[in-house]
Amino acid sequence: MTEFAISNRCKNIDASGIRKVFDLAAKRRAEGAKLIDFSIGQPDFNIPEPIKQAACLAIESDKNSYTVTQGIAELNAKVCQYYKHRFGFDPQATLITSGVSGGLVLALLAMCEQGDEVIFVDPYFVMYKHLVTLAGASSVIVDGYPEFDKLPVDKIADAITQRTKIIIINSPSNPTGCVYPADQLKQIAELAKKHNLLIISDEIYHQLCYDGDVPSVVNYAPEHTLLLDGFSKNLAMTGWRIGYAAGPKQLIEQMAKLQQYTFVCAPAPLQYAALAMDKCDISPIIEDYRNRRDLIYNGLREKFNVVKPSGGFYIFPQAPDGDAEAFCKRALEKDVLIIPGNVFSEKNTHFRISYARDIETLKEGIERLNRMV
Numbered sequence: 001m002t003e004f005a006i007s008n009r010c011k012n013i014d015a016s017g018i019r020k021v022f023d024l025a026a027k028r029r030a031e032g033a034k035l036i037d038f039s040i041g042q043p044d045f046n047i048p049e050p051i052k053q054a055a056c057l058a059i060e061s062d063k064n065s066y067t068v069t070q071g072i073a074e075l076n077a078k079v080c081q082y083y084k085h086r087f088g089f090d091p092q093a094t095l096i097t098s099g100v101s102g103g104l105v106l107a108l109l110a111m112c113e114q115g116d117e118v119i120f121v122d123p124y125f126v127m128y129k130h131l132v133t134l135a136g137a138s139s140v141i142v143d144g145y146p147e148f149d150k151l152p153v154d155k156i157a158d159a160i161t162q163r164t165k166i167i168i169i170n171s172p173s174n175p176t177g178c179v180y181p182a183d184q185l186k187q188i189a190e191l192a193k194k195h196n197l198l199i200i201s202d203e204i205y206h207q208l209c210y211d212g213d214v215p216s217v218v219n220y221a222p223e224h225t226l227l228l229d230g231f232s233k234n235l236a237m238t239g240w241r242i243g244y245a246a247g248p249k250q251l252i253e254q255m256a257k258l259q260q261y262t263f264v265c266a267p268a269p270l271q272y273a274a275l276a277m278d279k280c281d282i283s284p285i286i287e288d289y290r291n292r293r294d295l296i297y298n299g300l301r302e303k304f305n306v307v308k309p310s311g312g313f314y315i316f317p318q319a320p321d322g323d324a325e326a327f328c329k330r331a332l333e334k335d336v337l338i339i340p341g342n343v344f345s346e347k348n349t350h351f352r353i354s355y356a357r358d359i360e361t362l363k364e365g366i367e368r369l370n371r372m373v
């Protein structure tokens, strides 16, 4: 077979951690095991009916061509309306992206030069590190252990150098489910203003919140913040690839230029479908997920060191023997699939559970994990 000289850009991206876990899981399944799967990073409800119907209608009525790069005007208008309702002022500009992932790619490519530095907190959403590498920049990863519900503001301040361009904030967080308090977000906003940095605020889980509203850094530094959000998690549209960016006009314009020559536009009929979001009431889902959050937190807290999550559908307990990979291997022998923390972290001490599973599965999984301690 022909061997190509694959780019270092690609070679420098290491996806082996998660692959190893899924290979082991596939082996167990091949042996006939029926796994309790706590690895899945997506909600377990279906896309609400009004949105499905709107998608079918959009396809049937031939709304299938390219849209303008920025995304259809109606959806941008809706995003503006939503932003204004949430923050009390208009965004400078908006862009419909191919999910939050698409927004992250565009923002990092638009901002980063070789040697620039991007700060984010450990543990972190897996994509950040790899996309920063892809953009030619360096990740500066600030230790956020063990109090995941607090931002390590002083450590972030110490990590800022002449090369720092961006601070990425993710609240509620994947993998911890924790939400950062307003006063700490305000301090990050002050840092961004002082050093003229961009904050990328990844708020993809902010509607799935269980202990009151999730504060946003947008409130404290709108001119310095690019808000990335989308419909993958709150409306279960993970496969549809619709998200949005809202923030500084200068940056959004550059992101749109890059989108024109990469993604082109977000999927056309699904942009129209997303307009039906107003017809969806997700409050019963939030209630349901809050109950599951309570169940998993209360079920694990006696035997595991764990911070109570307030949003999303993840919890990030400490492995009892301090070696998450070993613990996850042992869990797999008990047919429980959990993800070792080193997939999302520079450390290997914790593990991630996605509790977007039905109550019976959760109960059984909790019992098996507790029995292992």
Ligand SMILES: Cc1ncc(COP(=O)(O)O)c(C=O)c1O
Binding pocket: 041, 098, 099, 100, 101, 102, 125, 170, 173, 174, 202, 204, 229, 230, 231, 232, 238, 242, 243
């Ligand atoms: C924190 C975080 N940001 C972004 C994404 C990507 O979302 P999307 O499906 O909108 O690309 C995910 C998905 O798991 C996530 O957990």
